[in-house]
Amino acid sequence: MINDLVKELENEVGKCISCGFCESVCPTLPAAGYNLWKGARGRVILGKELLSTIKDKETINVSDSFYSCLDCQACLYVCPAGVNAGKVSHISKSIIASDTITGNQNPLAKMMARVTMRYMNPLGVREKCADWFKGMKADPDSNDLLYTGNMYQLMAYNKGMDSMRERMGKNLSEKMSSLVSTIPGLMKLTPVKRDEIIGQKMDKTLSNIALLLRKAGISFNYLGEAEPYPGTFIYDLGYLDLFEKYAKKIAKILKDSGAKRIITVDPHTYDLLKNVYPKYVDDFDLDIVHYLDLIDKSSFIGGSDSITYHEPCHFSLRDDAYNRPLETLKTVANVSLPARSGRRTKCCGGPDELIFPELTRKISEDRYRELQETKAEKIVTACPICFSNLNKGPEVIEIGDYLLSKLKN
Ligand code: SF4
Ligand code: SF4
Structure with a gap:
């Protein structure tokens, strides 16, 4: 695998003419005080450096x-x-993450990958992620499986993880992470605290999504406490060998549930299952949809609300852009998009939250300001990570919550 990766890297960095255009749109560059190495061009230069080091x-x-x-x-x-x-x-x-070359793995990244492999959840809280479903009934005979991937639920623990790291300081938290990546069971002995405010908010959004589906006549199964995390972190952090094993395991769980169609609720799980799983899991033939695909746009009352929409990168910036949320919003409200939208949408900074929370804070503040500049009365998000980072005022609302309030009868 390492040789293929090196070839791929050579091919990508070899095209660069060092013009610097990429620096004008890279959100991490200004957030890191214009440190070259935390921007797009710097990463390409370092990619070349990494190659020469390997050679x-x-x-x-x-x-x-x-x-x-x-x-x-x-x-x-x-x-x-x-x-x-x-x-x-x-x-x-x-x-860096491959088994043949070691030396610069980030301790937190390694910990998240190891804990996910052990508990099928990056913070070891899989069972708690089913609490939102209490009092509701799944339909085990349905061909449809509602798959949250634990994503909305994890937002409450991310905040807890963030404050734990702040209290510990960088050095101690890195030492702890190294220890936990060697003995993942330690994660259960030092559980991450749940932020109740964001936790209850996210649980409510999931209930509203379930209600939207039910009102659309969709009866679905749900795995409850057995529902696993899809492995996004393992893939994003570059642990490709581990990811392959993990994705195969999760695909089997999804298939064994008897489902033919997987209803996802967030952009990361949707993108991973639709675009990445088929590359790592043979015969991955489950139909992957987003819940808004199943809800007729005519189910909502049209109105004159003034809203803006923050388009998630994993919907808008992929080859096969997914625009159903925006199309649906346009049928119910007056939508004014921020200066950076569509193919030029700007990340909320969320993917950096675990390892570089200070960058996430700066990027999300910047993006929130850009959304406010539209002067819209509401800012609508369609991703738990975007919501969690952009939730800086009462006007910020999740798309599931907003659309439920616009449902006819
Ligand atoms: S990667 Fe950046 S610096 Fe290199 S060619 Fe593209 S825009 Fe220019
Ligand atoms: S993917 Fe985003 S954060 Fe990474 S280098 Fe490109 S613009 Fe910057």
Whole structure:
């Protein structure tokens, strides 16, 4: 695998003409005080450096540059040479994470990958992620499986993880992470605290999504406490060998449930299952949809609400852009999009929250300001990570909550 990765990296970085256009759209560059190595061009330069290091068989010594990349792919759409600095970062993380070369793995990244492998959830809280469904009934005979992937639920624990790290400081938290990645069971002994405010908010959004589906006549199964996380972190952090094993295990669980169609609720799980799983799991033939695909746009009352919509990178910046949320919103409200939208949408900074929370804070504040500049009365998000990061005022609302309030009868 390492040789293929090196070839891929060579191909990607070889195209760069060092013009710097990518730096104008890369959200991490201004957030990191214009530190070259935390921007798109710097990552491509480091990708070249990583290659020369491998060829010389010296110890890899690269900065956290690749780990701070959001993989938002905004750089790809302005690069005259077609370089994807997000891809450069992902391949580079994969080379760093590969078993044959060690030396610069981020301790937190390693911990998340190991804990996910052990508990099928990056923080070991899988069972708690079913609490939102209490009092509701699943339909085990349905061909449809509602798959939350634990994503909305994890937002409450991410905040707890963030404050735990702040209290511990960088050095101690890295030491703890190294220890937990060696003994993942320790995660259960030091459970991450749940932020009740965001937790209850996210639970309510999931209930509203379930209600929207029921009102649309969809009866679905749900795995409850057995529902696993899809493995997004393992893939994003470059642990490709582990991801392959993990994805096969999760695909089997989904298939064994008897489902033919998987109803996802967030952009990360949708993108991973639709675009990445088929590359790693043979015969992955489950039909992957987003819940809004199943809800007729004519089910909502049209109105004159003034809203803006923050388009998630994993919907808008992928080859096969997914626009159903925006199309649905346009049928119910007056939508004014921010300056950066569509193929030029700007990441909320969420993917950096675990390892570089200070970058996430700056990027999300910046994006929130851009959304406010539209002067819309409401800011609608369609991703738990975007909501959690942009939730800086009462006007920010999740699309499931908003659409439920617009449902006819
Ligand atoms: S825009 Fe493309 S060619 Fe220019 S520096 Fe960035 S990656 Fe290189
Ligand atoms: S993928 Fe996003 S964060 Fe990463 S280099 Fe490109 S623009 Fe910057």
